[in-house]
Amino acid sequence: MSDNVSLEVVNNIALVTVNEPPVNAINQQMRAGLLEAFKEIDQRDDVAAALLICDGRTFMAGADLNEFDTGVGEPNYREAYAAIENCSKIVVTAMHGTALGGGLEAALSCHYRCAVANARLGLPELSLGIIPGAGGTQRLPRVVGAKAAVEMIFGIAAITAKKALEIGLIDRILDGDLKTEALAYVEELLAADSGVRKTSDMTVDTEGYDDAFISEMKALAGKRMRGQNAPHLLLQAIDDAINLPFEEGIRQEHLTGEEAIVSDEARGLRHVFFAEREIGRIPGLDKAIEALPIKTVGILGSGTMGIGISIAFADAGLDVTIVDPSAEALERGLALIEETYNQSTAKGRISEAQKSERFGRISGAASYDSLSNVDLVIEAVFEDMDLKKKVFAELDGVCKPGAILASNTSTLDINEMAAMTKRPESVIGLHFFSPANIMKLLEIVRTDKTSSEVVVTALKLAKQIRKMGVVVGIGSEFGFVGNRMLTMGYMREADQMLLEGASIEQIDQAIYEFGFPMGPWAMNDMAGVDILNSVLESTGATAANPKPFFNVSRALAALGRAGQKSGSGFYKYEPGDRRPHHDPLVDDIIKQEAAKLNIEPRKIDDDEIQQRCIYALINEGAKLLAEGIVYRAADIDVIWHYGYGFPRYKGGPMFYADLIGVKEIYETICHFQDQFGHYWTPAPLLEILAKDGTGFLEWTPD
Numbered sequence: 001m002s003d004n005v006s007l008e009v010v011n012n013i014a015l016v017t018v019n020e021p022p023v024n025a026i027n028q029q030m031r032a033g034l035l036e037a038f039k040e041i042d043q044r045d046d047v048a049a050a051l052l053i054c055d056g057r058t059f060m061a062g063a064d065l066n067e068f069d070t071g072v073g074e075p076n077y078r079e080a081y082a083a084i085e086n087c088s089k090i091v092v093t094a095m096h097g098t099a100l101g102g103g104l105e106a107a108l109s110c111h112y113r114c115a116v117a118n119a120r121l122g123l124p125e126l127s128l129g130i131i132p133g134a135g136g137t138q139r140l141p142r143v144v145g146a147k148a149a150v151e152m153i154f155g156i157a158a159i160t161a162k163k164a165l166e167i168g169l170i171d172r173i174l175d176g177d178l179k180t181e182a183l184a185y186v187e188e189l190l191a192a193d194s195g196v197r198k199t200s201d202m203t204v205d206t207e208g209y210d211d212a213f214i215s216e217m218k219a220l221a222g223k224r225m226r227g228q229n230a231p232h233l234l235l236q237a238i239d240d241a242i243n244l245p246f247e248e249g250i251r252q253e254h255l256t257g258e259e260a261i262v263s264d265e266a267r268g269l270r271h272v273f274f275a276e277r278e279i280g281r282i283p284g285l286d287k288a289i290e291a292l293p294i295k296t297v298g299i300l301g302s303g304t305m306g307i308g309i310s311i312a313f314a315d316a317g318l319d320v321t322i323v324d325p326s327a328e329a330l331e332r333g334l335a336l337i338e339e340t341y342n343q344s345t346a347k348g349r350i351s352e353a354q355k356s357e358r359f360g361r362i363s364g365a366a367s368y369d370s371l372s373n374v375d376l377v378i379e380a381v382f383e384d385m386d387l388k389k390k391v392f393a394e395l396d397g398v399c400k401p402g403a404i405l406a407s408n409t410s411t412l413d414i415n416e417m418a419a420m421t422k423r424p425e426s427v428i429g430l431h432f433f434s435p436a437n438i439m440k441l442l443e444i445v446r447t448d449k450t451s452s453e454v455v456v457t458a459l460k461l462a463k464q465i466r467k468m469g470v471v472v473g474i475g476s477e478f479g480f481v482g483n484r485m486l487t488m489g490y491m492r493e494a495d496q497m498l499l500e501g502a503s504i505e506q507i508d509q510a511i512y513e514f515g516f517p518m519g520p521w522a523m524n525d526m527a528g529v530d531i532l533n534s535v536l537e538s539t540g541a542t543a544a545n546p547k548p549f550f551n552v553s554r555a556l557a558a559l560g561r562a563g564q565k566s567g568s569g570f571y572k573y574e575p576g577d578r579r580p581h582h583d584p585l586v587d588d589i590i591k592q593e594a595a596k597l598n599i600e601p602r603k604i605d606d607d608e609i610q611q612r613c614i615y616a617l618i619n620e621g622a623k624l625l626a627e628g629i630v631y632r633a634a635d636i637d638v639i640w641h642y643g644y645g646f647p648r649y650k651g652g653p654m655f656y657a658d659l660i661g662v663k664e665i666y667e668t669i670c671h672f673q674d675q676f677g678h679y680w681t682p683a684p685l686l687e688i689l690a691k692d693g694t695g696f697l698e699w700t701p702d
């Protein structure tokens with residue numbers, strides 16, 4: 001039929017097998033193969049039934065997303081799947097692995113569906129900013145009812161075979177070998193004289209699909225997919241399934257689907273999907289290099305970071321020893337870990353047995369000696385270079401040869417720590433984000449001497465603990481990638497705008513409207529205003545940068561306004577309540593700071609706030625790329641989405657820059673430079689790309 005679809009007739013059953021490793025993503029060739037196969041089956045007198053299955057680790061996991069950027073070639077999905085559904089012989093499909101998107105839509109075009117017990121079925125299109133466009137919005141409600149269809153599509157996560165059976169999406173769960181059992185099921189259907197059962201002939205059950213349910217779904221979309229259009233398109237398509245004849249509904253779905261595919265939101269979401277996978281590919285790294293085995297981990301320090309990291313490892317099945325010389329601190333840390341697990345069990349996230357197992361993997365110790373046999377140590381002690389150097393020298397003496405020594409520093413130069421050891425090749429930065437057991441980002445910081453083997457090990461480890469591991473270098477400024485862009489770009493600009501007349505609330509709201517979960521000042525209050533200030537001081541950033549430089553933040557920190565933890569920061573807080581409240585005192589402080597600098601307050605509009613914060617990020621990102629601190633622009637996008645909540649549907653700062661147009665960003669920054677002076681200098685790479693008319697995503701270093 002085609003290279004990825006084969007047809008074989010066994011007795012009177014036509015076996016159509018799809019084979020497109022690794023995940024049987026559906027491409028033009030596959031659609032052509034399916035179309036041809038089912039047209040032939042329709043015509044053959046020696047065939048009584050057809051069985052559609054897939055080779056490899058999974059059923060079709062969806063449309064080939066690469067095709068969305070180039071345009072979906074002919075035959076289109078409608079045509080190929082209509083050939084399956086309109087086949088005059090009964091068509092059965094048997095699913096294994098993950099039947100997602102266009103894969104599940106192919107299954108919905110079949111007359112009978114079965115799946116192995118551990119199969120997962122889903123329509124995750126909303127996570128890609130699109131709607132199911134291969135008949136899914138019209139066929140799924142006909143099979144399971146409108147309410148269950150919307151719940152499934154809005155739920156995004158794939159459902160189990162058991163659940164699929166419950167809602168009528170599949171007819172049977174197979175036990176044993178997929179092909180053998182599926183063929184037996186086909187024989188059974190033939191023996192029972194089961195006829196063709198076309199989904200398009202069914203009507204939609206609308207029970208429970210009322211105004212209250214629709215409002216509930218809209219509210220859910222507003223919360224989980226704020227700013228995105230696809231959920232609204234989906235609800236319209238479901239209405240069409242209810243109200244329009246099948247053919248008309250399918251035509252409408254096709255038109256809406258095509259538009260959604262090329263929308264900015266879908267492009268941004270596709271970009272992040274591929275970027276998440278790209279981060280694991282390190283240019284120039286020998287693919288033959290194998291990761292070192294890591295089974296036991298030592299964590300130095302039982303503060304917030306130390307305990308979060310310990311939980312992340314214990315959750316992934318690794319044994320953890322937390323070392324803290326202070327018995328009191330250690331006891332407090334272990335109690336906090338237990339409390340975290342208690343909360344997880346209370347919320348039903350893990351069972352009592354899982355809690356005991358995970359907590360049982362964590363032990364405490366007072367001295368470094370207990371780390372003599374661990375495979376990896378991560379220090380999470382206070383951010384003080386002298387202390388860290390001492391720690392590395394001591395660890396080097398205690399730990400077994402080959403053990404990896406890692407620092408969780410967010411700002412300090414790990415090269416200096418590595419220099420304290422006789423194993424600089426085994427030293428690396430593992431920069432977790434707080435709370436480390438929740439936040440999915442891990443900056444993997446290579447030093448000048450970190451070996452490739454250790455980098456590969458860190459990448460594998462990141463996957464094991466379900467983090468997005470992004471390999472970065474140490475640059476000319478503090479803060480690796482994420483925090484450098486945060487401070488030297490985004491927050492610095494936000495602080496400056498306070499002096500110029502924007503209010504704290506206005507800045508936070510404008511950034512929230514852009515799509516971040518919270519604005520810079522609410523975030524800073526959460527992270528600790530004192531922390532930002534001490535980083536700026538200790539790294540020499542305050543001394544090195546022209547003024548004004550974080551004048552408002554520094555003034556607040558000097559007054560002991562450390563944020564949520566001290567009851568006041570940029571906002572004020574009621575005891576036991578994390579909701580921020582306006583504090584007129586801060587207005588006075590800002591006015592005083594502005595007056596000291598002779599800055600006249602003016603009205604700043606929300607567009608300016610968004611542009612200045614986001615373009616400052618992009619400009620700093622351009623410097624990081626040119627310095628070779630990241631391998632590619634997509635790495636920055638993953639860091640900013642997972643570490644700082646940059647809206648996924650906007651793709652990350654560098655994707656966003658390309659979307660707006662690098663030339664436009666460059667020109668606006670030049671304009672900012674004229675208007676605001678000093679640090680608004682366009683990054684040289686930004687200027688080059690603007691003049692070349694290209695973008696960050698296609699840029700590669702020479």
Ligand code: COA
Binds near residue numbers: 025
């Ligand atoms: N289109 C194109 N390529 C795809 C793809 C798709 N729909 N789904 C997966 N791939 C590629 C990945 O990019 C990856 O390529 P790489 O090895 O070159 O990086 C490879 O297939 C393996 O995917 P990966 O995600 O690493 O494997 P996994 O086993 O962890 O997960 C899936 C498998 C199917 C669960 C996951 O890939 C997935 O969710 N895919 C998207 C499914 C989807 O959204 N379908 C609806 C589309 S309309």
